[in-house]
Amino acid sequence: MSDCMGTTVVFPAPLVALAACILATSGALPVPAEEKATEQTPPLAVDFLPAQLLTDAEPAGLGPAPPAPEVNQLSASRVALGRKLFFDPLLSADRSMSCASCHHPRHGFANPQARAVGIKNRLGTRNTPTVLNRAYGKIFFWDGRSASLEAQALKPIENRVELGSSVPEVIQRLQESPEYRQQFETAYPGGVTPTNLARALASFQRVLVSADSRVDRFQAGQASSLSTSQKQGLWLFESRGRCWKCHSGSNYSDESFHNTGVSWGKEPIDLGRFQVTADDADRGRFKTPTLRDVGLTAPYMHDGSMQTLEEVVAFYNRGGGKNRQLDERIQPLGLNKQEEQFLVEFLKALQGATNWTAQAPAGKP
Ligand code: HEC
Numbered sequence: 456m457s458d459c460m461g462t463t464v465v466f467p468a469p470l471v472a473l474a475a476c477i478l479a480t481s482g483a484l485p486v487p488a489e490e491k492a493t494e495q496t497p498p499l500a501v502d503f504l505p506a507q508l509l510t511d512a513e514p515a516g517l518g519p520a521p522p523a524p525e526v527n528q529l530s531a532s533r534v535a536l537g538r539k540l541f542f543d544p545l546l547s548a549d550r551s552m553s554c555a556s557c558h559h560p561r562h563g564f565a566n567p568q569a570r571a572v573g574i575k576n577r578l579g580t581r582n583t584p585t586v587l588n589r590a591y592g593k594i595f596f597w598d599g600r601s602a603s604l605e606a607q608a609l610k611p612i613e614n615r616v617e618l619g620s621s622v623p624e625v626i627q628r629l630q631e632s633p634e635y636r637q638q639f640e641t642a643y644p645g646g647v648t649p650t651n652l653a654r655a656l657a658s659f660q661r662v663l664v665s666a667d668s669r670v671d672r673f674q675a676g677q678a679s680s681l682s683t684s685q686k687q688g689l690w691l692f693e694s695r696g697r698c699w700k701c702h703s704g705s706n707y708s709d710e711s712f713h714n715t716g717v718s719w720g721k722e723p724i725d726l727g728r729f730q731v732t733a734d735d736a737d738r739g740r741f742k743t744p745t746l747r748d749v750g751l752t753a754p755y756m757h758d759g760s761m762q763t764l765e766e767v768v769a770f771y772n773r774g775g776g777k778n779r780q781l782d783e784r785i786q787p788l789g790l791n792k793q794e795e796q797f798l799v800e801f802l803k804a805l806q807g808a809t810n811w812t813a814q815a816p817a818g819k820p
């Protein structure tokens with residue numbers, strides 16, 4: 456075991472060292488016995504790492520991430536453990552799928568299915584969002600029902616239409632594995648516990664960063680990194696398109712909830728944020744998603760009801776989905792076809808420098 460395992464480092468400055476540690480130790484991570492390359496589950500990719508972490512202390516264009524919680528500072532051993540868990544079907548009742556089956560790296564850590572499909576082909580109600588840049592998130596799920604990555608992490612394990620297992624069952628399986636026991640003990644005081652399971656999963660997700668897109672480079676002064684259409688799109692995004700009013704900040708999300716009228720009145724009725732707050736004003740409000748790597752994460756919206764970015768932009772151009780609680784920022788935009796296309800081109804330029812598709816393991820998600 457390398458001597459960097461188990462040391463606690465502060466995010467983000469020592470990310471270079473952290474990533475180097477993970478690289479150095481990753482070759483030694485044996486693939487868990489349970490893990491097989493099935494149709495649903497990609498094999499553990501030991502070399503799978505966000506490349507920009509090797510060069511950037513501060514992901515270009517994103518700025519520093521909010522610090523990880525005091526009790527769960529990032530360390531190489533924590534990230535490596537979280538990565539192994541994220542790709543391990545041991546977390547599902549019938550050992551058929553992992554977190555990555557839905558949050559698939561080849562699809563920007565999202566999924567091409569409109570609505571998530573869990574174990575035994577059980578159909579969920581919502582589209583799988585990306586887990587990229589969730590280190591920059593303030594609130595989690597489309598309806599914001601979790602307040603942190605740690606609070607979120609165990610929910611898919613127990614969700615009947617996702618991994619369909621239980622935390623005690625997963626803890627027992629992990630305890631039966633000498634290798635996991637050792638890795639947990641190295642990473643966290645207390646070893647294999649539900650809290651540490653959640654913390655490890657959160658730690659891995661905190662290093663999944665999409666940054667240094669062509670838009671970031673343009674904004675940093677490299678005028679030639681955007682085409683003329685993409686520049687027009689950027690300008691529309693920040694002016695007549697009104698997009699910036701919600702997709703704001705370096706991660707293109709205000710981390711807040713809005714009613715844009717997507718699938719309003721259509722079955723299955725999903726009231727979004729209202730399900731958490733029971734506040735009438737929250738009917739039909741969903742969390743603004745990041746737009747980084749959005750070219751990889753089709754289909755779009757909380758229910759995956761839009762197949763393409765063209766469809767999304769046309770939706771905004773006509774003023775969203777009419778309903779009496781439509782957000783006042785959503786209005787008909789009066790863009791012509793060419794201007795719609797400029798916006799689409801701009802959105803595609805938000806792809807980060809890391810080529811997840813090339814790095815991701817083969818196999819169906
Ligand atoms: C069956 C597919 C599926 C599996 C398996 C799955 N997820 Fe998800 N994930 C989803 C869906 C769908 C949502 C959105 C649900 C909602 O908002 O109600 C989601 C939401 C999330 C979010 C919130 C993202 C945000 O923007 O707020 C995180 C983080 C996350 N999942 C991590 C995980 C982890 C960690 C695992 C494994 C322990 C996992 N997921 C397993 C489908 C899945």
Ligand code: HEC
Pocket residue numbers: 692696697698699700701702712713714715717741742743744745746749752754755756757758764767768771772782784785798802
């Ligand atoms: C009022 C706030 C608001 C404005 C203005 C806004 N958006 Fe959104 N955007 C959202 C919300 C909320 C969602 C999720 C809606 C849902 O799923 O029901 C979303 C979803 C999206 C998605 C889908 C992303 C995904 O991963 O599914 C894209 C792409 C997008 N918006 C682009 C734009 C563009 C381009 C503009 C400007 C033309 C714009 N948005 C204006 C709030 C807004």
